[in-house]
Amino acid sequence: MASRHVVAAADEIPPGGRKIVTVRGRQIGVFNLGGEFFALINVCPHQGAKLCEGAIVSQLVSNGPGEYGLARPGEIIRCPWHCWEFDIRTGQSWCEPDDVKARSFNVTVEAGGTLAKGPFVAETLSVSVERQYVVVEM
Amino acid sequence: MSSTTLTALGGAIDCDIHPAVPNARALLPHMDEYWREHMLRRGLERENFDLSAYPVNAPINVRPDWKLEKGPPGSSLADMQAHVLEPMGTGLAICNVLHGAQAMMSEDLSAALCRGVNNWLAAEWLDRDPRLRASILVPQHSGELAAEEIERMAGDRRFVQVLMLAMAELPPGRRQLWPIYRAAEKHGLPIGLHAGSTFRHPPSAGGWGSTLMEDYVSYAQGFAAALNSLLAEGVFQKFPDLKVVLIESGVTWLPASMWRINKTWRGVRSEVPWLNKLPADIIRARVRLTAQPLDAPADSAGLGMVLEQLGSEDMLLFASDYPHWQYDGADAVPAGIPAGMLQKMMVENARATYPRLKAA
Numbered sequence A: 001m002a003s004r005h006v007v008a009a010a011d012e013i014p015p016g017g018r019k020i021v022t023v024r025g026r027q028i029g030v031f032n033l034g035g036e037f038f039a040l041i042n043v044c045p046h047q048g049a050k051l052c053e054g055a056i057v058s059q060l061v062s063n064g065p066g067e068y069g070l071a072r073p074g075e076i077i078r079c080p081w082h083c084w085e086f087d088i089r090t091g092q093s094w095c096e097p098d099d100v101k102a103r104s105f106n107v108t109v110e111a112g113g114t115l116a117k118g119p120f121v122a123e124t125l126s127v128s129v130e131r132q133y134v135v136v137e138m
Numbered sequence B: 001m002s003s004t005t006l007t008a009l010g011g012a013i014d015c016d017i018h019p020a021v022p023n024a025r026a027l028l029p030h031m032d033e034y035w036r037e038h039m040l041r042r043g044l045e046r047e048n049f050d051l052s053a054y055p056v057n058a059p060i061n062v063r064p065d066w067k068l069e070k071g072p073p074g075s076s077l078a079d080m081q082a083h084v085l086e087p088m089g090t091g092l093a094i095c096n097v098l099h100g101a102q103a104m105m106s107e108d109l110s111a112a113l114c115r116g117v118n119n120w121l122a123a124e125w126l127d128r129d130p131r132l133r134a135s136i137l138v139p140q141h142s143g144e145l146a147a148e149e150i151e152r153m154a155g156d157r158r159f160v161q162v163l164m165l166a167m168a169e170l171p172p173g174r175r176q177l178w179p180i181y182r183a184a185e186k187h188g189l190p191i192g193l194h195a196g197s198t199f200r201h202p203p204s205a206g207g208w209g210s211t212l213m214e215d216y217v218s219y220a221q222g223f224a225a226a227l228n229s230l231l232a233e234g235v236f237q238k239f240p241d242l243k244v245v246l247i248e249s250g251v252t253w254l255p256a257s258m259w260r261i262n263k264t265w266r267g268v269r270s271e272v273p274w275l276n277k278l279p280a281d282i283i284r285a286r287v288r289l290t291a292q293p294l295d296a297p298a299d300s301a302g303l304g305m306v307l308e309q310l311g312s313e314d315m316l317l318f319a320s321d322y323p324h325w326q327y328d329g330a331d332a333v334p335a336g337i338p339a340g341m342l343q344k345m346m347v348e349n350a351r352a353t354y355p356r357l358k359a360a
C-alpha cells in the first residue's frame, strides 16, 4: 500500500524550483510549477541518468518547417545525458509519450496541522503546525 | 519466381523500367523551335547525353541477353515488350528515362531537353503500348522551371510521377526546391528519386572515388542523405500528401538508417521542432522503395529478418529495372520475400503509392 511521505516544506521549493529528495531509498525530484507540485523519479527511463537534475526548459512548438515557438515555459525537463525531454506534469517523454515515461508520483500540499492527525512518514523533517508541507505518495 | 507465378499475381505493376533515348536526334522533332535550332547550331544532336552515373559500357547497364543489335539498351519498344512485358505478363510499367537532360548546367537547356524527352516519351512509347506509364523528367536544379514542367505535363494522366536523381546540386529537402513538391503534391504525383547523381559533388561522402564500383555502392549513402534532408527540412510536414519513392536504391540500408535517424532526432530535435513524429514512422507512411536491386543477405531467413525491420508491408514496390543487369532469367522477384509482403508488393502497394494508377 502506498504510504505518504512529507518531503519538504512548501516554501523551500519556490515556483520554478526543484528539490531532489529520498523516499524509501529512492531519489525523487519534486518540482514547483507556478504553485503546483509534481514529482518524478530521478532515473531516466532511457539509460538511467539523474533525470531530475537536467535543464528545465520549455516545450518546442512548430506549425511547420521554419516556424519556431515555445510553449509551457519551465514545464519540461531535459535529461542531462542524451537530451530526451519529459513533461514534468506527467513524466511522459516528448518523443514517445505512450511508451517512454519517467515514473511520476502523486503530490499534495498539506498543512502541518492536518498532517499531525493522519498517518505519514517524515524521514528527515520535523513538522510544525503552522507551515505547509509537500507530501509524496509512494 | 517464374513468370507464370507473376501472371497469377494478377499482372504485376513494374515500377521501374528504362526506355532509352536512342540519340539526341530523336528528340529534335519533340523540342521547341528555338532549342531545336540551338541543338543544331552547337552540334548537340551528335551527343548522346548519357548520364555519367550510367556509363554506356558498364556491364550493370544491360543484361547480356537484353543487348540490342542497334541502339542503346532499352531504346526499342518492340524489344522491351519481348524481353520483359510479355514474358512477365506485366500489367502496367512505369518508364523512368535516365538522361542527361536533368544534369545540364544551364537550367534553360535542361528544361528544354526535359520537355523534349517528355514529349518524345508520350509520343514514341506511351501512345504505342497501353501498359506503359511514365515519370516526368524535370530540370531539377531549378525548382521554378521544374514546377512549370510538372504543370505542363500533369494533364496527361499517363504520367504518374516526377523523376529526380537522388544526388544533385542541393540536398533534395532544401526550400529552393519546394516548388517541385508543391506542384507534384497538387497533381497527385509522387516524387521518384532515382539512383544517380548530377555529379556536382562526389557520390561518396568521403570524396571522389576511382571506380564505378565505388560510385555505385555509394548510391545507397546518397539515398540515406537525401532522405535525411527531406525529413529534416520538413518536406513531409509541409506537403502532407506527398509520397517519395526511392528507385534503385537498394533496401537493406534503410532499417539501420531509420534507427540512426530516430536516435539522433530524440536528442537534437530542437533544430527541427516541426518534426513531430518518430522519423521512422514518417518514413513508413510516406516513403516507398523499388525492390530491384535487393541488396539482400544470401539466405532468405536473413532477408526476412531485414524486411521485418522495415516494420511495414506497404513499402516495397515490384520493379524489373529493365534493362539493367540485376538478375538473370525471369527471376525479377528476389527469393525470400515473405508471402504477405510479396502479394502486396506486386500490385497493391503501387496502386496505393501512385494515385494515378488507382483507376487504371
Ligand code: FES
Pocket: A044, A045, A046, A047, A048, A049, A079, A080, A081, A082, A083, A084
Ligand atoms: S539517459 Fe536520459 S536520455 Fe539517455
